[in-house]
Amino acid sequence: AKLAADTKCSDAAALAGAAYKGSTLGETIKLMVGKIGENISVGKAAAYTNANGFVGCYVHHDGKKAAIVSVKTTGDQAKAVAMLKELSMHIVFSNPVALSRAEIDADKVQREREIYLEEVKSKPADIQEKIVAGKLSAFYAQWVLPEQRWFADESKTVQQALEAEL
Numbered sequence: 571a572k573l574a575a576d577t578k579c580s581d582a583a584a585l586a587g588a589a590y591k592g593s594t595l596g597e598t599i600k601l602m603v604g605k606i607g608e609n610i611s612v613g614k615a616a617a618y619t620n621a622n623g624f625v626g627c628y629v630h631h632d633g634k635k636a637a638i639v640s641v642k643t644t645g646d647q648a649k650a651v652a653m654l655k656e657l658s659m660h661i662v663f664s665n666p667v668a669l670s671r672a673e674i675d676a677d678k679v680q681r682e683r684e685i686y687l688e689e690v691k692s693k694p695a696d697i698q699e700k701i702v703a704g705k706l707s708a709f710y711a712q713w714v715l716p717e718q719r720w721f722a723d724e725s726k727t728v729q730q731a732l733e734a735e736l
Contacts, residue, residue, distance in 0.1 A: 581614075623641045626639050637658040660718070669714070670714060
């Protein structure tokens with residue numbers, strides 16, 4: 571995955587021909603197939619571009635998790651690429667499920683609301699809704715990417731960090 575990201579190969583054949591550890595990835599795969607006896611191949615590869623901004627990615631050290639992000643910006647390329655790598659790292663770390671509150675399943679939100687209402691039923695009626703609203707905000711902050719706490723600076727949300735850097 572890292573080689574594909576670094577070389578920006580647009581298909582499996584191009585990736586197989588990419589330089590890898592003194593040879594090509596295709597030759598390295600053939601050697602591995604001979605050693606371990608398992609059929610290994612490059613299934614798919616794609617390259618992503620953004621004419622109005624930048625694309626960034628991060629592959630976790632275990633090689634099992636990765637994220638690709640694309641943003642529209644006219645900002646400095648070096649700064650944007652660094653920020654997009656951090657954003658990709660944040661996504662791998664925090665595993666958000668949505669880009670906006672509207673993308674969260676309404677039934678799930680309703681179940682959470684009912685749980686919170688049950689928790690605060692002993693409180694005065696005039697403050698119950700305020701408490702539930704606060705708990706729902708915390709729920710959204712856990713699952714909605716722009717509302718999550720930025721992993722590099724907990725005093726900011728992801729949205730605030732992006733706006734400050736891009």
